Amino acid sequence: xxxxxxxxxxxxxxxxxxxxxxxxxxxxxxxxxxxxxxxxxxxxxxxxxxxxxxxxxxxxxxxxxxxxxxxxxxxxxxxxxxxxxxxxxxxxxxxxxxxxxxxxxxxxxxxxxxxxxxxxxxxxxxxxxxxxxxxxxxxxxxxxxxxxxxxxxxxxxxxxxxxxxxxxxxxxxxxxxxxxxxxxxxxxxxxxxxxxxxxxxxxxxxxxxxxxxxxxxxxxxxxxxxxxxxxxxxxxxxxxxxxxxxxxxxxxxxxxxxxxxxxxxxxxx
Amino acid sequence: xxxxxxxxxxxxxxxxxxxxxxxxxxxxxxxxxxxxxxxxxxxxxxxxxxxxxxxxxxxxxxxxxxxxxxxxxxxxxxxxxxxxxxxxxxxxxxxxxxxxxxxxxxxxxxxxxxxxxxxxxxxxxxxxxxxxxxxxxxxxxxxxxxxxxxxxxxxxxxxxxxxxxxxxxxxxxxxxxxxxxxxxxxxxxxxxxxxxxxxxxxxxxxxxxxxxxxxxxxxxxxxxxxxxxxxxxxxxxxxxxxxxxxxxxxxxxxxxxxxxxxxxxxxxxxxxxxxxxxxxxxxxxxxxxxxxxxxxxxxxxxxxxxxxxxxxxxxxxxxxxxxxxxxxxxxxxxx
Amino acid sequence: xxxxxxxxxxxxxxxxxxxxxxxxxxxxxxxxxxxxxxxxxxxxxxxxxxxxxxxxxxxxxxxxxxxxxxxxxxxxxxxxxxxxxxxxxxxxxxxxxxxxxxxxxxxxxxxxxxxxxxxxxxxxxxxxxxxxxxxxxxxxxxxxxxxxxxxxxxxxxxxxxxxxxxxxxxxxxxxxxxxxxxxxxxxxxxxxxxxxxxxxxxxxxxxxxxxxxxxxxxxxxxxxxxxxxxxxxxxxxxxxxxxxxxxxxxxxxxxxxxxxxxxxxxxxxxxxxxxxxxxxxxxxxxxxxxxxxxx
Numbered sequence: 061x062x063x064x065x066x067x068x069x070x071x072x073x074x075x076x077x078x079x080x081x082x083x084x085x086x087x088x089x090x091x092x093x094x095x096x097x098x099x100x101x102x103x104x105x106x107x108x109x110x111x112x113x114x115x116x117x118x119x120x121x122x123x124x125x126x127x128x129x130x131x132x133x134x135x136x137x138x139x140x141x142x143x144x145x146x147x148x149x150x151x152x153x154x155x156x157x158x159x160x161x162x163x164x165x166x167x168x169x170x171x172x173x174x175x176x177x178x179x180x181x182x183x184x185x186x187x188x189x190x191x192x193x194x195x196x197x198x199x200x201x202x203x204x205x206x207x208x209x210x211x212x213x214x215x216x217x218x219x220x221x222x223x224x225x226x227x228x229x230x231x232x233x234x235x236x237x238x239x240x241x242x243x244x245x246x247x248x249x250x251x252x253x254x255x256x257x258x259x260x261x262x263x264x265x266x267x268x269x270x271x272x273x274x275x276x277x278x279x280x281x282x283x284x285x286x287x288x289x290x291x292x293x294x295x296x297x298x299x300x301x302x303x304x305x306x307x308x309x310x311x312x313x314x315x316x317x318x319x320x321x322x323x324x325x326x327x328x329x
Numbered sequence: 330x331x332x333x334x335x336x337x338x339x340x341x342x343x344x345x346x347x348x349x350x351x352x353x354x355x356x357x358x359x360x361x362x363x364x365x366x367x368x369x370x371x372x373x374x375x376x377x378x379x380x381x382x383x384x385x386x387x388x389x390x391x392x393x394x395x396x397x398x399x400x401x402x403x404x405x406x407x408x409x410x411x412x413x414x415x416x417x418x419x420x421x422x423x424x425x426x427x428x429x430x431x432x433x434x435x436x437x438x439x440x441x442x443x444x445x446x447x448x449x450x451x452x453x454x455x456x457x458x459x460x461x462x463x464x465x466x467x468x469x470x471x472x473x474x475x476x477x478x479x480x481x482x483x484x485x486x487x488x489x490x491x492x493x494x495x496x497x498x499x500x501x502x503x504x505x506x507x508x509x510x511x512x513x514x515x516x517x518x519x520x521x522x523x524x525x526x527x528x529x530x531x532x533x534x535x536x537x538x539x540x541x542x543x544x545x546x547x548x549x550x551x552x553x554x555x556x557x558x559x560x561x562x563x564x565x566x567x568x569x570x571x572x573x574x575x576x577x578x579x580x581x582x583x584x585x586x587x588x589x590x591x592x593x594x595x596x597x598x599x600x601x602x603x604x605x606x607x608x609x610x611x612x613x614x615x616x617x618x619x620x621x622x623x624x625x626x627x628x629x630x631x632x633x634x635x636x637x638x639x640x641x642x643x644x645x646x647x648x649x650x651x652x653x654x655x656x657x658x659x660x661x662x663x664x
Numbered sequence: 665x666x667x668x669x670x671x672x673x674x675x676x677x678x679x680x681x682x683x684x685x686x687x688x689x690x691x692x693x694x695x696x697x698x699x700x701x702x703x704x705x706x707x708x709x710x711x712x713x714x715x716x717x718x719x720x721x722x723x724x725x726x727x728x729x730x731x732x733x734x735x736x737x738x739x740x741x742x743x744x745x746x747x748x749x750x751x752x753x754x755x756x757x758x759x760x761x762x763x764x765x766x767x768x769x770x771x772x773x774x775x776x777x778x779x780x781x782x783x784x785x786x787x788x789x790x791x792x793x794x795x796x797x798x799x800x801x802x803x804x805x806x807x808x809x810x811x812x813x814x815x816x817x818x819x820x821x822x823x824x825x826x827x828x829x830x831x832x833x834x835x836x837x838x839x840x841x842x843x844x845x846x847x848x849x850x851x852x853x854x855x856x857x858x859x860x861x862x863x864x865x866x867x868x869x870x871x872x873x874x875x876x877x878x879x880x881x882x883x884x885x886x887x888x889x890x891x892x893x894x895x896x897x898x899x900x901x902x903x904x905x906x907x908x909x910x911x912x913x914x915x916x917x918x919x920x921x922x923x924x925x926x927x928x929x930x931x932x933x934x935x936x937x938x939x940x941x942x943x944x945x946x947x948x949x950x951x952x953x954x955x956x957x958x959x
Contacts, residue, residue: 128525154527166522168515170582174645179515180526184508189536192507193500199508207645224644227518246526365758429940434698434757438895439939442888446932453925570765577762616776623770627746630755630763 087136098305114302167227339483346490363517365437376546416546463560580636672799678913679812685893687863693900701768703887709865735865892935
């Protein structure tokens with residue numbers, strides 16, 4: 061499953077064999093003297109759902125920003141699929157298949173729903189200047205295929221009816237769905253979801269949970285930051301508890317509940 | 330029609346064509362790309378200067394009264410191409426610096442400052458492009474070989490500009506109807522989210538900036554071929570604002586709107602009055618015209634922020650199952 | 665000798681810039697918009713002082729006060745009738761810049777239509793020069809420095825010692841939080857615009873006074889230098905703006921020793937470099953640091 065383990069020689073960019081598809085090693089990050097991350101380490105197995113929990117200010121958002129390339133790291137390493145991606149730019153990381161969503165909805169307001177999805181197709185034909193100048197004939201076929209694929213996702217997320225609405229015209233819940241389906245259009249291998257259930261009504265949230273579970277069963281790896289413990293409990297194979305910029309505990313939800321330290325620091329509070 | 334009136338319409342039509350091209354370029358940069366290019370006019374200026382010096386011939390000789398660098402006797406079409414490239418190169422250099430801040434309003438401030446520095450430097454350095462007096466006596470394209478009278482030549486040049494407008498429209502249309510432009514618009518809406526989806530936002534911004542800069546320069550080269558002179562007075566930061574007014578009025582992100590806006594604002598409201606053969610212009614009249622212009626912008630941004638012709642909502646026709654798959658792609662709906 | 669002269673002129677320029685830059689930054693700190701009509705509001709101040717001084721026959725120093733008052737009224741009026749409504753509508757910061765340019769265009773050309781394109785000058789009493797520490801300054805120039813210092817000390821006391829000042833600082837740091845803690849942010853914003861306008865008007869009059877003549881475009885020609893000073897110290901930070909004014913004031917006057925043409929260019933170069941390298945200025949505030957990272 062993990063190439064690096066069966067490949068002792070290693071390619072140039074290989075670092076120490078990674079324990080999972082995504083591994084975070086001793087990450088540090090300071091913001092003007094505040095230690096947002098102070099040595100966070102954990103790993104994520106392929107094909108699992110990992111929940112990242114912890115009180116506000118524990119460093120979850122900083123961690124996501126750092127892993128996805130939006131914040132330059134202080135020190136430490138991010139290893140994705142056996143490759144050290146620390147310090148890569150955000151779009152490079154996304155292209156490698158590590159795609160994130162945002163806490164605040166970030167739909168493209170003046171693009172239609174289906175255009176939102178089409179934007180995410182990697183190397184869409186006609187998305188370079190020269191290809192655009194070759195005209196519709198050159199990219200029409202590929203565009204049709206992407207439209208068809210986008211419609212599959214829209215169907216899956218119940219957005220078919222709003223295909224032609226602008227992003228700004230959707231409800232809060234629909235925007236979250238749009239964002240997840242848009243991320244999926246990029247054919248990610250790892251999906252980083254920053255509070256995907258915020259502002260989503262419970263019924264819809266359950267549907268999203270089902271979709272996420274189905275995606276995992278298809279082999280997708282999902283990491284999510286979430287405050288709603290019920291969802292974490294139902295969804296996650298592994299839970300990583302963060303506090304004060306470090307990882308306090310790691311394990312299944314049942315194990316976490318047993319952990320007195322965690323209960324004291326977080327769950328009980 | 331009297332000669333004066335013919336001349337009036339020739340001037341008006343030439344300016345309109347040039348302005349439509351410029352408005353399309355700015356619309357690409359700001360309307361679609363979200364780049365607040367307050368330096369737009371310097372790209373038109375560089376095209377005009379390049380076309381001027383490349384056709385004026387080497388400095389000295391009969392043109393000793395003006396000094397400039399890079400003089401040559403290039404055929405006009407070649408000069409036009411080089412001028413266009415010069416705009417692209419300048420945009421690349423400026424863009425590499427000015428587009429670095431993350432906030433687009435900061436980018437706009439840098440660009441505004443660059444525009445003012447450029448005007449100060451070109452005005453002060455008399456040796457480069459003849460300073461504040463500017464360049465005069467720029468040869469009229471094809472004039473010698475055609476041997477037409479003044480008015481006939483004027484109508485000929487209107488034709489040249491019309492061809493140029495069509496050419497630029499084809500390029501702009503190909504670009505703005507493509508998947509590339511969809512990504513450009515996404516970047517305008519939310520650059521951070523676009524980056525998270527794997528789009529190289531800085532690179533794409535630069536592409537938009539360079540293409541817009543080249544087209545702006547192209548428009549400048551066309552303009553100087555008609556008026557025959559070019560000086561810092563023609564390209565103050567205020568001129569950039571006029572083009573912003575055009576695209577705000579016409580509709581940000583809509584090429585048709587940009588063209589209509591430039592005709593309404595610049596041809597009808599501005600040049601239409603300024604070049605009327607029967608109208609004597611006073612400072613107060615000009616000032617009130619600008620007051621009106623400012624009020625129009627504010628009124629539009631308040632009452633009709635999307636302009637007369639808002640950006641079109643692109644719909645995708647349902648793919649047909651049959652062998653003819655030709656109808657499936659974006660059908661634009663005019664709203 | 666020349667250096668001392670330049671130092672003197674530099675201090676005068678810095679005093680004028682400080683008024684403008686602090687005014688600009690005060691308003692920017694609270695609203696976060698690049699108000700490019702600020703230059704024309706400076707010109708309004710110049711003309712108000714002209715009316716009082718030349719047409720009304722009053723002392724020039726009454727004119728300075730009048731200019732400040734006019735700046736405050738116009739600035740407050742623009743906030744109330746234009747900027748606040750647009751902000752309430754959620755117009756983007758880019759859109760607001762275009763609005764501010766349009767407002768500036770209207771102001772400038774209304775003045776042009778009434779006052780014409782000719783240069784104006786104040787009635788200044790002829791005074792002798794005074795030698796201070798090797799610098800040669802006129803009485804007017806010393807008074808400009810005095811006005812500036814007095815205004816800034818007053819502002820400092822206002823910001824640090826009064827409830828209003830505290831409310832203003834809170835609103836600048838985080839308007840949402842300030843509102844929820846019971847601060848009437850709309851009123852605070854309005855007061856900030858008026859104060860900003862007063863400083864702006866005073867900057868305009870003192871600038872015109874130092875320049876000897878002015879016309880309807882004088883304020884807008886000063887605008888970018890003022891913004892350069894404001895950005896240098898970190899936009900939104902009054903004390904940074906004072907520092908920026910000092911640095912830019914001295915830098916421009918010393919650059920003028922080399923070549924008069926360099927004067928503006930050096931200020932613009934500083935502005936560009938600051939926007940590129942340290943968009944938060946030399947002294948970034950805690951608030952800007954938080955917003956620097958991705959969401």
